Amino acid sequence: MFSYIFVLSYLSVYSTCLLIFIAVCTLAFLLSPFVLRKFIMDKDGHGIPPGPNIRYAFLRKYPELALDAWAKQYGPLFSIWMGTQLFVVLSDPHVARDLLVTHGSVFSSRKKYFMKNQMILNGRAITASEYGDRWRQHRKIAISVLTPKALQGYSQVLDYEAHILIRSLYEETLHGKRPVNPAHYSGRYALNNMLSISFGTRTVSALDPLVEKALDLAMEFMDLTGPWSNVVDFFEPLQWVPTTTRSRGRKLHDDLITVYGSMIQQVEARMKAGEDVPDCLVKTLIQNQKQENLDWEDLCMLSAVFTLGGVHSTSGIIQWFLALISSNPEIQRRAHEEMDRVIGQDRWPTAEDEKSLPYIRAIIKEVQRIHAPFWMATPHCTSDDFSYHGTFIPKDTVIVLNCYTLHHNEERYPDSFNFNPDRYLGDNLSCGESAKLANVMDRDHWAFGAGRRICPGLPIAEQELWLAISRLLWAFRFEAVPGEPISLDEYEGHSGRTPIPYRLGFIPRVNQLHSLLEMRQETALFNLL
């Protein structure tokens, strides 16, 4: 009896002590930024950039709004702790250029995010690779299929997919009689372009199960890999705890290997059988596998990355365009007026017409400014200590490009919350050219990131957006459905944001539309080339 009471009181003292210990550790952990801000400094005594003295597990639904508020409070260069990780946020064009471009040798790595870079991509797929030779090698291979010459080779494919996009919408809307949600069609358009470039193939109907599968994989990737989607990325001890999110990450990794691995095997089989496989990323990878020392996971992840990075982004911008244009009748009227004046109704616009349709080009840039798919781009990471204008940015700091604040800089974009394509009239540069301008305040927008990691898919994304948006404008008048207002304020998804699903009327506005669309049918890609 005595020993029983003794054990009970011992346990109660033990658990009280344990609770106090946990409480003290938690408090110390939460309050440590006060101390760390004073003690982390460079040799000249410069501390880290200012910022809130709190730690965040993750920023909730609209993190860009929190970053914007902090940028206003702490300035263009501020810092926050997410769990154990220090973040520095860049909210000014000059600071972004100085650090990401001019000092790109220090500011171009990636943090080993547990979920994205370890569980799902296993350090591969370019976007997950740390700055160094392997990243250089993989990016070089990917860029080899995105050079201007290579893009010339795909021009027929892009043109054809834009044709099929308009045709599917025309058919699905029963020639304008029934409103549709454009998400599936813009998604398939972007997907087919990426499948052609990556695998030399395409889906032959909107019902092809690969459409749903590939879009789901890309959506799951976006959901799981936002800059602060997962608390496990910032509290290392949690990496040992089995959770549903962890299982989702593992499953996504396995699904990517299964789906894209089997597509690689199909291309390989066709090459072995002596078929004339169109030039594509996988063909390049297979031909150079030995020489470049690429293992099976390299192959799978590299071939998957275009469909992961280039589908929801491009499709989202098309969806935002449709939402914005139908909510702004005067802008739609001016776009149609320009189209009818320059192109007329006998033919539709092609890639060559871009320079002669400045208002429509301006609309596309303005959509990307006002609803960039990635408000925080893809965070970079420092590979060395760096001192900048009296502040210290230590090695392994995650660097966030705060596109939301950059895109609402009132000096650069007056009345920045207003959708106003006029602000881009007179800007005749492509986004790629604009990113290289000497005066960074003249850069069009930051939707594709900056510096050595800038999106390598930029040139093809611009071509895709041009063909889809200019032809949509040529073919249809867009009408919101009565009683179904389209929300321009809300989003869904943590990263790669698309609008809340909506339905829209696509009213044919050109007599020749039917006969023009009939000229091309759905076909497998290799029949095309």
Ligand code: HEM
């Ligand atoms: C409108 C469409 C697109 C947008 C807004 C977009 C945006 C971005 C952004 C913000 C980054 C991070 C840049 C940085 O770290 O500074 C990125 C990286 C990347 N994008 Fe895109 N992207 C788009 C389309 C594409 C397409 C079509 C492809 C493939 C053909 C692609 C492939 C990639 C890859 C591989 C990376 C990783 C680059 C690296 O880490 O070195 N993206 N993209």
